[in-house]
Amino acid sequence: MPREQQQREEAPPGYVPPMSPEEVAAVEALLGYEFKDKSLVGDALTHGSFYLPYRSGDSTYERLEYLGDGVLTCLVSREVFLTYPDLPPGPLTRLRAANVDKEKLARIAVDHGIHRFLRHKAPKLEEQIADFVKELGQYEYHSNGLLDAPKALSDIVESLIGAIYVDSKYNQxxxxxxxxxxxxxxxxxxxxxxxxxxxxxxxxxxxxRTVDISKDGWVKDTKVDVFVDGVLVASATYAQKKEIASNRAAKAALDKLKEMSGQSDVQSAPAEAPEPLDELDHSGALELQ
Amino acid sequence: MPREQQQREEAPPGYVPPMSPEEVAAVEALLGYEFKDKSLVGDALTHGSFYLPYRSGDSTYERLEYLGDGVLTCLVSREVFLTYPDLPPGPLTRLRAANVDKEKLARIAVDHGIHRFLRHKAPKLEEQIADFVKELGQYEYHSNGLLDAPKALSDIVESLIGAIYVDSKYNQxxxxxxxxxxxxxxxxxxxxxxxxxxxxxxxxxxxxRTVDISKDGWVKDTKVDVFVDGVLVASATYAQKKEIASNRAAKAALDKLKEMSGQSDVQSAPAEAPEPLDELDHSGALELQ
Structure with missing residues (x-):
């Protein structure tokens, strides 16, 4: 991809049109923020592919996305820190991660219609966004690994946040x-x-019980199988990412196990006394549901 | 470890002595910041082990460290963003990571004598700190993986930064x-x-050439070997961490190769035209020297 970019020529001057004042105003309304430097809005919403067939210029969202990621890390850290005065660092870190993760941010883009202003020329991305928008409604807060959120959507939320940080002279x-x-x-x-x-x-x-999540079949037919005590309980296929296929297979297996045990077996976890929070620090897994 | 903590009893009231006003003032002088809430200084410098044999209380540095990590990520992101107006996100991210990494922060603690105020009861940690302090002078900016910086030292720099963030009412x-x-x-x-x-x-x-960094011996005798075209060029042993052993072995191999080739071979990389920076985005490796 970078090699390809290098072979491309500089775009003729004025090749990348700025966003129209109407579009900028629409984005400002969605964000609830009026920019002093309107050009930042276009920068924050421009994907590298937008320049095709020319080399991508300076005005893409990448640098602003990097900055926005930094600011969000800080502000979400603080919010979680203040909201939970007694929570140990493990769950604090997981809460922070969940609120700035790819799906959460991509969901923000779609919920507020910001995704419609992403400027790109990547047909595959268009499809991915359409699929994501279609499936999003099935999960109230977060799919926890069942949805494949397009990175470009979380990117533009971060880049817009980075743009506001710059535009407001770093007013956190x-x-x-x-x-x-x-x-x-x-x-x-x-x-x-x-x-x-x-x-x-x-x-x-x-x-x-012995749980085996077998990804051997993924390369061949994009399928992940779940065996419990050697018995095939569920499978899922997902061609784009092995991780999504694994999560979907695991979810299907959990649903099946709940059904089989009349819900007593699998749902017993939340009903038990909650584990002390500092035990969770070392698990790396997301908690509760 | 968490289990162990739970078996411990609550400390008797007043068991954990606050830092003396003299100590607090000394730390403030090192930081160049005067705290309104002096208790934050003690919190930021108290390791969980300090409470032994009792359960570690609320007043450890962990939550402040989490917060400080968030603020530093933001502020270093911004600094790098503004210092290099044309740098792509890959190198931006590596520069940010390098300036908030464990060794860089632990180096800050030692350079300013902050490490002397860490409150803990972990004899092994004392040794690790002493070793780190001894070896630090060999590397002007960063050892790039040759030193095993004690995490507690980078932790207290983050926790003190988090404490200042809280104390100053979030004045970035x-x-x-x-x-x-x-x-x-x-x-x-x-x-x-x-x-x-x-x-x-x-x-x-x-x-x-075929480079093989063999870690097979590490478990047995904490040794990593480097083979180039099948010939053993260098080895290094480091019992605490395989990664450090690997980096030391690689460094020894590079030195040997430079010596063998009269420096022409290995040093050729920096002499070449620098790779375009956006090619570096995908390498994940640290750049330049």
Whole structure:
């Protein structure tokens, strides 16, 4: 891809049209923020592919995305720190990660219609976005690894946040106001979910059963199988990413196991006394649901 | 470890002594910041082990460290973003990572004598700190993977930064002033180094030689061997971490190869025209030297 970019020629002057004042105003309305430097809006919404067949210029969202990622890390850290005065660092870190993760940010883009202003020329990306928009409604807060969120959508939320940070002369409180509104409701300890693979492996540990998530078939037919005590319980296929296929197979297996056991077996975890939070620090898995 | 903590009892009231006003003042002088809430200084410098044999209380540095990590990510992102107006996100991200990494922050703690105020009861940690302090002088900016920096030292720099962020009512400019002074000189594109393992693998690719970094011996005798075209060129042992052993072995191999080739072979990389920066985005390796 970089090699390809290098072979491309510089675009003729004026090749990349700025966003129209109407479009800029529409984006500002969605964000609830009026830019002093309107050119930042176009920069924040321009994907590298937009320049095709020419080399991508300076005005892509990448640098602003990097900056926005930094600011969001800080502000979400603070929010979680203040909201949970007694929470140990493990769950704090997981809550922070969940609120700035790819799916959460891509969801913000779609919920507010920001994705319609992404400037690109990547037909495959268009399809991915359409698929994501279609499937999003099935999950209230987060799919926890079942949806394949297009990175470009989370990127533009970060780049717009980075653009506001620059435009406001690094006013973090203003940035937070904008993000807080867009991200509402933030993922809380109560809505923070578990990835199905983690949940399934925990189920195996707790019940003493052997859980095997077999990815051997993925390369051949994009299929992941779940065996419990050697018996095939569920499968899922997903061609684009092995991880998504694994999570979907694990979810299908959990649903099947719940059904088989009349819900007593698998759902026993949440009903138990919650584990002390500092035990969770070392698991790396998302907690609660 | 968490289990162990749970078996411990609550400390008797007053068991954990606050830091003396003299100590607090000394730390404030080192930081160049005067705290309104002096108790934050003690919190930021208290390791969990300090409470032994009792359960570690709320007043450890962990939550402040989490917050400080968030603020530093933001502020270093911004600094690098503004210092290099044309740099693509790959090198931006590597520069950010290098300036908030474990060794860089632990170096800050030692350079300013902050490490002397860490409150802990972990004899092994004391040894690790002593070893680190002894070896630090050999590397001007960063060892790039040759030193095993004690995490507790980078932790307390982050926790003190988090404490200042809280104490100043989230004044990021003030936090930046303090950190900028402590961290001087920041790692720049010019001083950003390469990990020896990455450098050695690149050497192999560029010269068409087969480089094999064999870690098989590490478990047995904590030794990593480097073979070039099947010939043993160098070894290194390091019992605590395989990664450090690998980097040291790679460094020894690079030195040997430079010596053998009269420096022409290995040093050819920096002499060549620099690779375009956007090619570096995908390598994951640290750049330049």
């Amino acid at each position: 409180e203003l940035v937070w106001q904008v993000f807080r509104n867009l991200a509402d409701p933030l993922i809380s300890l109560e809505t923070l979910g578990k990835h199905p693979v983690s949940e399934l492996l925990e189920f195996g540990q707790k019940t003493g | 400019e003030l936090v930046w002033q303090v950190f900028r002074n402590l961290a001087d000189p920041l790692i720049s594109l010019e001083t950003l180094g390469k990990h020896p393992v990455s450098e050695l693998l690149e050497f192999g690719q560029k010269t068409g």
